[in-house]
Amino acid sequence: xxxxxxxxxxxxxxxxxxxxxxxxxxxxxxxxxxxxxxxxxxxxxxxxxxxxxxxxxxxxxxxxxxxxxxxxxxxxxxxxxxxxxxxxxxxxxxxxxxxxxxxxxxxxxxxxxxxxxxxxxxxxxxxxxxxxxxxxxxxxxxxxxxxxxxxxxxxxxxxxxxxxxxxxxxxxxxxxxxxxxxxxxxxxxxxxxxxxxxxxxxxxxxxxxxxxxxxxxxxxxxxxxxxxxxxxxxxxxxxxxxxxxxxxxxxxxxxxxxxxxxxxx
Numbered sequence: 001x002x003x004x005x006x007x008x009x010x011x012x013x014x015x016x017x018x019x020x021x022x023x024x025x026x027x028x029x030x031x032x033x034x035x036x037x038x039x040x041x042x043x044x045x046x047x048x049x050x051x052x053x054x055x056x057x058x059x060x061x062x063x064x065x066x067x068x069x070x071x072x073x074x075x076x077x078x079x080x081x082x083x084x085x086x087x088x089x090x091x092x093x094x095x096x097x098x099x100x101x102x103x104x105x106x107x108x109x110x111x112x113x114x115x116x117x118x119x120x121x122x123x124x125x126x127x128x129x130x131x132x133x134x135x136x137x138x139x140x141x142x143x144x145x146x147x148x149x150x151x152x153x154x155x156x157x158x159x160x161x162x163x164x165x166x167x168x169x170x171x172x173x174x175x176x177x178x179x180x181x182x183x184x185x186x187x188x189x190x191x192x193x194x195x196x197x198x199x200x201x202x203x204x205x206x207x208x209x210x211x212x213x214x215x216x217x218x219x220x221x222x223x224x225x226x227x228x229x230x231x232x233x234x235x236x237x238x239x240x241x242x243x244x245x246x247x248x249x250x251x252x253x254x255x256x257x258x259x260x261x262x263x264x265x
Contacts, residue, residue, distance in 0.1 A: 070132065074132070102138060110131050
């Protein structure tokens with residue numbers, strides 16, 4: 001029992017184990033012939049497609065393009081969303097003026113912008129970046145505002161009573177107190193941005209994983225479409241598990257409930 005517990009507790013087993021029955025079911029459906037192979041590619045066919053695209057250099061090139069676009073979009077999204085969130089969260093006039101606008105644009109899906117973005121920027125990196133930034137900024141801004149609202153007023157008053165300036169209160173009380181919500185907003189915003197990237201590449205892209213999948217659909221290459229979906233899932237899982245989730249967890253542990261408990265003692 002102890003050996004089995006150690007095996008199941010291993011990080012690799014915990015990560016890959018749940019996918020074993022999924023892959024097995026996938027293989028059984030493809031093997032049984034229930035679905036025509038023209039519409040459903042099995043694991044072996046998809047793996048062969050993967051090897052072929054890597055050997056030709058197509059997949060590494062498309063993957064590099066997608067990651068580059070995501071990096072641009074995320075960078076600009078963070079630069080806009082975080083300062084805007086603190087401005088709206090801390091200034092009541094800014095909140096009154098911008099809150100209806102934020103809620104309005106938050107409700108408009110990123111894909112709805114693609115027709116006009118094509119008119120403005122054509123089939124370019126700028127068009128894709130615009131869509132990603134738009135998708136990230138609003139959930140991130142609202143997350144920062146929620147984080148600012150969660151900072152206890154008692155901490156702000158205590159800091160001011162001890163002679164702290166407005167800037168020090170912001171830097172040493174409001175920013176740390178809102179960091180858990182900011183981390184959650186970043187994680188949520190990047191998730192939306194990742195999906196927006198693929199949608200934009202499918203419609204306006206000339207390269208990238210999304211474009212690869214759409215182009216494969218045009219020529220009827222189902223295995224390449226399956227491969228694209230698998231790559232998207234693996235990349236996002238790796239980014240979330242290795243970067244975003246640890247960052248959010250560390251932030252919550254440092255500045256979240258643990259911090260709040262300490263301040264009440």
